[in-house]
Amino acid sequence: MCNEDIKFQELGQVLSNECIAPNVYVMEITAPRICEAARPGQFVHVKVADNPVQLLRMPFGVYDCNPQIGSIEICFQVLGEGTRQLSTLSIGERVDVLGPIGNGWSMPQGTGHALIISGGLGAAPMNLLARELCARGCTVDIVMGGPSSERLVCRERLAKSALASGGKLLVSTDDGSEGLHGFCTQISDELLRQEGQDYDYICVCGPGPMERNAVRLPLELGIYTEASFEKLMACGIGACLSCIVETVDGRKRCCVDGPVFDVAKVVW
Secondary structure (H helix, E strand, C coil): CCCCCCCEEEEEEEEEEEEEECCEEEEEEECHHHHHHCCCCCEEEEEECCCCCCCCCEEEEEEEEECCCCEEEEEEECCCHHHHHHHHCCCCCEEEEEEEECECCCCCCCCCEEEEEEEHHHHCCHHHHHHHHHHCCCEEEEEEEECCHHHCCCHHHHHHHHHHCCCCEEEEECCCCCCEECCHHHHHHHHHHHHHHHCCEEEEECCHHHHHHHHHHHHHHCCCEEEECCCCCCCCCCCCCCCEEEECCEEEEHHHHCEEEEHHHECC
């Protein structure tokens, strides 16, 4: 794992806040120290600055880093009051950002052919991962699913990395508006049955039920697989124990021991 225990608190300015799908936004924030330190799979803990009502921060995977201007991007869905407030912020307003936090993707040396499986907003934390694997000369196949075509968020950046690596991107939608009418795990299972022995690294991120289905066949095939867990986090620094993941080595904290875990060690 890659946790270097480096955390910064930065009061960043909003550079852009774009609605990319119904109730889904991508926000770019100035945070030069976090941008420099962030590694694929890590996350940031965010709150609206100067808001005395918001007591707890919100965790978001780092979607992208822009070192030329020292900014990071996060992708979020409006689900409650905190994310609703984030969605209303305008350029120049301030966001309090703590990070980068957690252990990201291990990206084992020598990986030659990786399979990335994402569901919904689980695509966002895969962007830096896909780009880094591509930069290392790894072929990257990506499978992503969403409720509908317009909710296949982050697709353009993932497709760019997949194609640049010599890999492919395949999609599914719940409503059949694009790609397979079904679930992304149906595509990944078929790929694994066809090419399973060729993959040496599999990465999964999405809702809990999707992750459980996605890792089942890789575990049977004995392919090294990691999953990034989506958990509610109160403190983000391992103190509150609100984000526990059960593993064969005992109870682990998603925020500091994860969010990325070796799936063979998780009690599913």
